[in-house]
Amino acid sequence: MSPTSDYSLLLDAIVPLGTCRVDHHGWDATRWGRTLRAADWHRLSPILFCYLEPRPGVPAAVRSALERSYLANAARNLFIAATSRRVFQALADADVPAMPLKGAALIETIYPDPGQREMLDLDILVPANQISDATAALAELGYRAAPGSGEAQQDSMQLQPERHHDLPLVGEQQLVAIELHRHVALVGEGNSFEIDGFWDRARSASDSTRLLPAPEDLLLHVCMHFTRNRLGGSYRRRHTGGALGQICDIARIVDCELLDWEVLAHTARSYGLGATVFLALFAARELGVQVPEAPLAQLRPPGFEPSLGRRLVSLRVLRDGNHMPVRGMRWMFAPSREVLSRGWNADPTATRSLARAYMRRARTNAPLAKSALRRPWAFVQDQRLNDQIRSLQDRA
Amino acid sequence: MTGGPELMLGQRLRREEGVLAQEAHGQTVLLRLHDGGYYALDEVGAMIWELCDGRRAVAEIVSELCAEFDAPEATVRADVLEFIDDLRRERLLVLDPD
Numbered sequence: 001m002s003p004t005s006d007y008s009l010l011l012d013a014i015v016p017l018g019t020c021r022v023d024h025h026g027w028d029a030t031r032w033g034r035t036l037r038a039a040d041w042h043r044l045s046p047i048l049f050c051y052l053e054p055r056p057g058v059p060a061a062v063r064s065a066l067e068r069s070y071l072a073n074a075a076r077n078l079f080i081a082a083t084s085r086r087v088f089q090a091l092a093d094a095d096v097p098a099m100p101l102k103g104a105a106l107i108e109t110i111y112p113d114p115g116q117r118e119m120l121d122l123d124i125l126v127p128a129n130q131i132s133d134a135t136a137a138l139a140e141l142g143y144r145a146a147p148g149s150g151e152a153q154q155d156s157m158q159l160q161p162e163r164h165h166d167l168p169l170v171g172e173q174q175l176v177a178i179e180l181h182r183h184v185a186l187v188g189e190g191n192s193f194e195i196d197g198f199w200d201r202a203r204s205a206s207d208s209t210r211l212l213p214a215p216e217d218l219l220l221h222v223c224m225h226f227t228r229n230r231l232g233g234s235y236r237r238r239h240t241g242g243a244l245g246q247i248c249d250i251a252r253i254v255d256c257e258l259l260d261w262e263v264l265a266h267t268a269r270s271y272g273l274g275a276t277v278f279l280a281l282f283a284a285r286e287l288g289v290q291v292p293e294a295p296l297a298q299l300r301p302p303g304f305e306p307s308l309g310r311r312l313v314s315l316r317v318l319r320d321g322n323h324m325p326v327r328g329m330r331w332m333f334a335p336s337r338e339v340l341s342r343g344w345n346a347d348p349t350a351t352r353s354l355a356r357a358y359m360r361r362a363r364t365n366a367p368l369a370k371s372a373l374r375r376p377w378a379f380v381q382d383q384r385l386n387d388q389i390r391s392l393q394d395r396a
Numbered sequence: 397m398t399g400g401p402e403l404m405l406g407q408r409l410r411r412e413e414g415v416l417a418q419e420a421h422g423q424t425v426l427l428r429l430h431d432g433g434y435y436a437l438d439e440v441g442a443m444i445w446e447l448c449d450g451r452r453a454v455a456e457i458v459s460e461l462c463a464e465f466d467a468p469e470a471t472v473r474a475d476v477l478e479f480i481d482d483l484r485r486e487r488l489l490v491l492d493p494d
Contacts, residue, residue, distance in 0.1 A: 071420065113421060
């Protein structure tokens with residue numbers, strides 16, 4: 001697969017090959033503009049800055065825009081790191097075992113320069129039976145549940161109560177949200193996923209306030225997010241950004257961590273996540289990440305065709321912008337009573353309340369519906385890809 | 397506008413509480429925790445920031461920079477005073493009362 005040159009530069013920044021995929025010298029403003037938009041969408045502006053900083057041929061305005069992104073991100077991550085230290089200390093003081101997940105775990109393990117990795121919030125895994133202790137410990141620091149709205153809230157609520165995370169907690173300044181996770185899987189995702197194994201395999205961090213996911217679990221979790229996000233997001237995130245950012249995470253884990261691929265393949269399969277992890281690793285390998293053949297062969301779901309994996313890469317990875325909703329007509333036009341009551345504050349027993357919630361939701365989703373109706377073929381193509389991926393996951 | 401009373405060469409400065417610093421790709425990012433304001437310092441700025449440790453007087457900082465960069469003292473002194481004044485105005489440095 002040969003990506004377009006806009007993405008080639010991003011790929012050079014995250015998965016360098018022996019030679020550059022593209023020569024950026026002489027690019028005009030339009031082309032740089034496209035690249036900056038793509039970098040922003042894929043959450044790679046800070047890394048692109050570090051990649052281009054020593055290289056000639058970059059217009060001053062481009063360099064300056066990327067530098068601003070990088071420095072803003074470094075400052076934000078500095079703030080999150082300070083928050084993280086206070087939070088983990090509070091949890092340790094309350095005798096609640098805790099483990100950073102996602103960005104917080106990745107920054108601690110595979111990003112020596114934290115300014116390079118964009119992070120939206122602070123995700124922390126705690127034992128399910130200590131979630132209320134953890135919430136109480138964070139309340140002491142001033143963190144309270146953030147009032148959600150619309151399907152952002154509904155998305156959290158649809159998670160099994162005994163799994164995943166509660167509503168985000170925010171401090172008075174509301175600068176960073178903390179999500180306390182009971183589990184790392186969503187409803188229907190890895191149905192045989194025992195979170196105890198995640199704890200058992202965890203390793204110690206540099207201080208005793210927290211654990212860190214095992215390298216294989218770090219990769220498993222990134223792969224889960226990659227595939228989940230490529231299937232579509234919430235009303236808010238639609239086709240979510242950050243795909244190449246996730247490929248960068250995979251590349252860095254493969255590069256920096258001592259992985260036991262047998263353990264990864266065994267764990268993914270035993271959790272019912274073989275196809276999910278396979279698709280992420282296949283996409284990463286297509287884009288140049290050095291994923292060995294053996295684990296891919298072990299995880300490859302029956303009936304998988306490379307053309308499907310390549311379509312996933314071209315339609316869902318090497319793209320930017322909110323181009324298409326991927327949840328389906330039924331999700332857009334016929335939401336369930338539960339969605340309206342949980343996500344849009346409707347009284348499920350009152351028709352008028354449900355109708356008002358339906359209208360609020362319809363107004364919010366109107367841009368999505370319009371874009372689907374404008375590009376019916378792309379919509380069908382999107383739906384078909386989702387169906388094929390779900391079918392692979394079911395078979396695995 | 398300055399960051400307070402005029403700075404004297406014998407005075408000491410220390411970093412304001414609640415300001416975090418981190419090296420970031422050749423620069424140093426300062427973050428004021430209480431409002432999220434952040435600043436990027438180049439190599440020389442970062443060195444002055446490091447030297448403002450509450451123990452060194454401004455005159456000592458100037459001397460150290462003169463030795464490091466082999467520059468005329470009058471120029472360095474003027475630049476350091478201006479820079480430190482900026483950092484005080486931004487509530488990143490404070491005069492050490494001791």
